[in-house]
Amino acid sequence: MPISDETKRAVREQAKYLCEYCHSSERLSASRFTIDHITPKSLSGSDDLENLALACRRCNERRYNFVASIDPESQATVPIFNPRLQKWDEHFTWVDQGMLIKGMTAVGRATCVRLDLNDTRYPEKDSIRETRRFWTKTGFHSP
Template identity: 65%
Template sequence: MIDDATKEILRRRANYLCEYCHSPERISTTRFTVDHLIPKSIGGSDELNNLALACRRCNERRYNFVAGYDPETKAIVPLFNPRQQIWSDHFLWSVNGRTIIGVTPTGRATCKRLDINDERYSEDDSIRSARGFWIQAGLHPPKEDPTGK
């Protein structure tokens, strides 16, 4: 069980953003969840370097996967790890700010595994639509911190 003090450390470290899709926690009706980068079910720990802040949808879609399929190279590659990698090295925002584009095998595999852009749904019924509202409200896209996270 992760205590409240550790959760607050995670939230601050992540700048109150999902460490995968960069959704802002302040627009969520519930606090974001703690994701184990190496799931406990396969030997992961509750140590800070194994924890990430994740919105519920990313956490549920990541489940206990640590690798994914890159549709471009056809390779199985590790999913994005915010403790070891910089978000902007693997992802960028589309010009309109509604879509996250994976620019590396890890980025593409993470986008696919987490269905980060709700590709299965129409634009109106997806996270892309919500991002459009966040843009109008001045809450998106998030400003990167100096570490590129």
């Protein structure tokens, strides 16, 4: 059974129309963001509101069905960021004038790696950093 429009609306409003991982704005996107299952359905996750998050397509695709990643600092496997149980600004901060997201905790660092929040895997391509730079210049991105 698909997620109801009412539930999708509640997820969007709860997220303030921001991707709950990279904080990109759905209102600046050419396409609607996806409703992400924090615990994926493939791992018995539910469609309950507390298991749903708003995610841009790039974060959703990189997250896939992963629930953990490796913290590059400690090399420990840790859960990735859970927007229903954790606060974004306790795990992440903006650096380089809002162009980069830096993980401040093991969860934040592991999530940055798993979701490649700064497009470090393919730096030669147009990246989210260039998009953030444009948003900043136009006044739409002020972390």
